[in-house]
Amino acid sequence: MLRFMDWSVVAMGCVLVLLSLASRWWERTEVRKGRSPDQGMRFFGAWLPLLVGLGLVGARMPSLLVAPHPVIMIADTLDGALWVTVLILVLRAVRRGTRARSPRNGWAPPRP
Template sequence: MLGFMDWSVVVMGCVLVLLSAGLFWWQRARAKKRASPGQVMRHSSAWPPLLMGFGMMIAKVPHLLGASFTVVDIADSVSLMLAVTVALLFLLNARRRAAAEPCDTEQD
């Protein structure tokens, strides 16, 4: 039963990677009329699911395939770095949105 749960995490990672590929495709198609595709890719909302999907797959697959301790340790480190990168992307996005909102100060 535990093996099934581990493989379900890998499948969820694959779904996130496919979702982000679809988001990249959709944003690029939508950007053909507006901005350059490079600008859309830079500020894309598809990066966090892509990185989290890869992180989920990298964290589980080596252990499930019976890799050595060194490989599993390296995979865990890469997975942690991907999670930190996603957290930084969320913080930068929140900061950019906060700076873009107009300051609503009403004085009586």
């Protein structure tokens, strides 16, 4: 039963990678039709599923293929670095999105 759950995590990672590739393909077809891509959603539509999918595959695949312990440790370290990168990119995207919604005319509410 546990092996099935591990392989389902790998399958979900593969689906996310394919979803990311499909999103990039869709974006390119929209640009060819003359529509401008939504730069704000580009990260969430293409890069986030790719990075999360690679993280899921990288976390489970070495142990499922019965790799030696040092290989599993290296894969876990790289997977941890990938998740930290995803966290930083999400925080930057959220920060950029909230900054874009703030007023830019220099007006500030009066101080009490």
